[in-house]
Amino acid sequence: MRKRSNQPPFWLLFGAGGMLSALLGAALVFITGIAAPLGLEPRAAMSYPDVLAFARNPAGKAFLFAVVSLFAWHGAHRIYHTLHDLGIPTGLVAKLACYGVALLITLRAAYTLLAIGF
Amino acid sequence: MAFRRTYVRPMDGWWRRDPYFIRYMAREATAVFVVIYAVILLAGLIRLSQGAAAFSDWLEGLASPWSVAFHVLLIAVFAYHTWSWFRIMPKTMPPVVVAGRRLSGSRRRWRPRPRSSCS
Numbered sequence: 001m002r003k004r005s006n007q008p009p010f011w012l013l014f015g016a017g018g019m020l021s022a023l024l025g026a027a028l029v030f031i032t033g034i035a036a037p038l039g040l041e042p043r044a045a046m047s048y049p050d051v052l053a054f055a056r057n058p059a060g061k062a063f064l065f066a067v068v069s070l071f072a073w074h075g076a077h078r079i080y081h082t083l084h085d086l087g088i089p090t091g092l093v094a095k096l097a098c099y100g101v102a103l104l105i106t107l108r109a110a111y112t113l114l115a116i117g118f
Numbered sequence: 119m120a121f122r123r124t125y126v127r128p129m130d131g132w133w134r135r136d137p138y139f140i141r142y143m144a145r146e147a148t149a150v151f152v153v154i155y156a157v158i159l160l161a162g163l164i165r166l167s168q169g170a171a172a173f174s175d176w177l178e179g180l181a182s183p184w185s186v187a188f189h190v191l192l193i194a195v196f197a198y199h200t201w202s203w204f205r206i207m208p209k210t211m212p213p214v215v216v217a218g219r220r221l222s223g224s225r226r227r228w229r230p231r232p233r234s235s236c237s
Contacts, residue, residue, distance in 0.1 A: 015210075017152070018199075018203055019203070021152050021196065021199060021203075022199055022200040022203035022204065023200070025152070025155070025196035025199060025200065026193050026196040026197050026200060028155075028159075029155060029189055029192045029193050029196055030189075030193060032158075032159070032162070032180065032189075033158075033180060033185065033186065033188075033189025033192060033193075034186060034189050034190065034193070036177070036180065037177065037180040037181035037185065037186060038181070038186065046177060048166075048170045048173045048174065051166055051173070052166060052173075055163065055166060064159075064163060067156075067159065068156050068159050068160050068163065069156075071152050071153065071155060071156035071159075072153055072156040072157075074149065074152055075149040075150065075151075075152040075153030075156065076149075076153065077149075078146055078148075078149035078152075079146075079149050079150065079153070081146075082143075082146040082147075082149070085132075085133065085143070085146070087129065101153070102153075105153075105156055105157065105160055108160060108164070109160055109163060112160070112163045112164050112166075112167050113163065115167050116163075116166065116167045
């Protein structure tokens with residue numbers, strides 16, 4: 001029997017993150033990186049109390065966690081599979097580096113979102 | 119046995135040989151920017167958890183011209199990601215049939231290849 005691949009869970013996270021970033025990425029970048037700093041919004045939507053309330057709301061918390069962690073898993077998986085095309089060996093070190101970074105980002109996001117409270 | 123210096127085709131810059139490969143590498147490169155944006159948002163979350171002063175520091179950083187220019191680049195990259203994502207999407211799925219007709223770009227038959235990886 002052939003050894004089973006451990007890739008499906010990573011592919012699932014890659015696909016989820018790819019879909020989420022394809023649907024929301026550009027809009028999110030516009031809101032947080034351009035509209036908010038340049039004051040293009042009708043009212044300051046990125047003010048501390050508003051963002052804090054958003055991060056304390058269970059739905060907002062879930063959204064922030066999904067965006068940060070799934071974007072990270074999407075990128076990590078894609079970078080890992082492109083290493084071979086750049087002539088970089090895709091051994092255990094590369095795997096740990098790519099997926100490890102995504103795992104660290106996920107754990108830190110979870111910890112911080114819980115620390116922010118409800 | 120003597121060591122033979124067989125010709126090995128150089129693979130340096132292979133992806134610049136064909137526009138198809140360039141598009142492939144461009145779409146794979148979007149992944150780096152997606153991770154960078156996740157880190158920017160995570161930094162914002164961490165600053166948010168540290169209080170109002172820390173959070174306004176993060177917002178001030180976002181307002182610097184370099185940051186705004188980088189986010190303009192990010193928008194272009196994310197737009198390219200969206201375009202390429204929905205181009206490869208049908209190829210990773212079972213045949214998509216809408217109103218009795220196969221969606222263009224969708225597979226004709228569902229034959230998953232066990233060794234293929236798609237990223």
